[in-house]
Amino acid sequence: MTEQEKINAETQKQLAMQDAKFNTFMEEMRDFKTEMRDRDNQRAAEIRELRQDMKTMQANLDAKIDGIGKHVQNLTVAAMVGMGTAVIGIGAIAVTVMYSVFSR
Numbered sequence: 001m002t003e004q005e006k007i008n009a010e011t012q013k014q015l016a017m018q019d020a021k022f023n024t025f026m027e028e029m030r031d032f033k034t035e036m037r038d039r040d041n042q043r044a045a046e047i048r049e050l051r052q053d054m055k056t057m058q059a060n061l062d063a064k065i066d067g068i069g070k071h072v073q074n075l076t077v078a079a080m081v082g083m084g085t086a087v088i089g090i091g092a093i094a095v096t097v098m099y100s101v102f103s104r
Contacts, residue, residue, distance in 0.1 A: 001009075
């Protein structure tokens with residue numbers, strides 16, 4: 001084997017090793033890319049789930065606020081009826097007292 005053939009063989013050997021290293025690196029990059037995509041998809045799914053939970057919580061809070069509003073309305077009506085009844089009762093007492101004073 002001539003000197004040039006030895007150099008060519010050594011160069012071919014080094015190229016084959018570089019090719020193997022490059023192919024290994026590219027395979028690792030593909031695996032990394034796939035792993036990152038899977039993580040991104042998992043995070044996106046978690047975010048969708050959290051958003052759905054937030055929508056559910058918001059709907060529950062809206063329902064509770066509506067219930068509180070109805071309760072306040074009922075209490076307001078009850079207070080108005082109570083005030084009216086108190087006015088009528090005080091008026092009746094006043095009329096009775098006035099009647100008893102003037103009837104003597």
